Amino acid sequence: MAARAEVETFLQQLLAPERFKDYGPNGLQVEGRAEIRKVVSGVTASLALIDAAAQAGADMLLVHHGLFWRGQDGRLTGWLKARVERLMDAGINLFAYHLPLDAHPEFGNNARLGIELGLQADGRFGEQDLGFIGHAGGAIELKELQERVAQRLLRPPLAVPGDGRPLRRIAWCTGGAQGYFESAIAAGADVYLTGEISEPQAHLARETGVAFLACGHHATERYGAPAVAGHLARSLGIEHRFIEIENPA
Known part of the structure; x- marks a missing residue:
C-alpha cells in the first residue's frame, strides 16, 4: 500500500x-x-x-x-x-x-516501442527531443521492417515506400507524430515510423526517398x-x- x-x-x-x-x-x-x-x-x-x-x-x-x-x-x-x-x-x-510518457528514455512509449521492434536508439530529434533515431543492428529492407511491425504490434502498417534504399537509420515517434517526418528526414533517417499519416507525408516520402510507416496511434502507444x-x-x-x-x- x-x-x-x-x-x-x-x-x-x-x-x-x-x-x-x-x-x-x-x-x-x-x-x-x-x-x-x-x-x-x-x-x-x-x-x-x-x-x-x-x-x-x-x-x-x-x-x-x-x-x-x-x-x-x-x-x-x-x-x-x-x-x-x-x-x-x-x-x-x-x-x-x-x-513525459512519450519521452522517458527507459519507460516511455518511444523507448519501449524501440525494444518491441528491436531498434537501438542513439539520438533524438524533433520538437522537445521527443523523436528517437537509431538502427536495427544493421541495414534492413523495408519489407522486413513491415513484417516486424505487423508481428509485434498485431496489425500491418500502412507503408509509403521510399526509393528502395537499405534502411540504415530508422527514426520513430509514437502516436500522432506524423508532423515530425521532416525533422526525421533532416536527422538522416531512411525510414520513419509513427502512429498516423496525413496527406502531406505521402508526397514527402515519394519526393525525398525516405519511407514512411503508419503503425497505428493506439498500437504504438500500448x-x-x-x-x-x-x-x-x-x-x-x-x-x-x-x-x-x-x-x-
Missing part, C-alpha cells in the same frame, strides 16, 4: 512533467482514495477502461491519454461527466502523462503506461495490472 501523495511524488520525479510544454495537464487529474493498493494502466481514460479498472478493484488508473486537453470546453457534461462520475463513484485516482506503472508497483510495493481496450486507430 502507498499513499497517493507518495505515488504523485514518485511519478513527478520519474517523468519530470515540468520539462514539457504539453497539450494538457500532466499528473493527478481526478482525485480518489488517499491510499493505493492496486494500479491499473492503460492507453486512454475511456469509459470502458474506467469500468474495467473499477471491476478489477483498482485504486488508481495510470494512462497516456487523460481527460483534459488544451482548448477543451471543460464543462462536465455528456461523455466527460460520465467518465469523471464513474471515477469518483469508484474512488479511483486518475493519473495521466502525455509527452507500452509506456504499463512500463511506468510496473516500475511504480515494484518500487512502492503495490499491485499492477495492464488492461487493453482495443482501438483500431
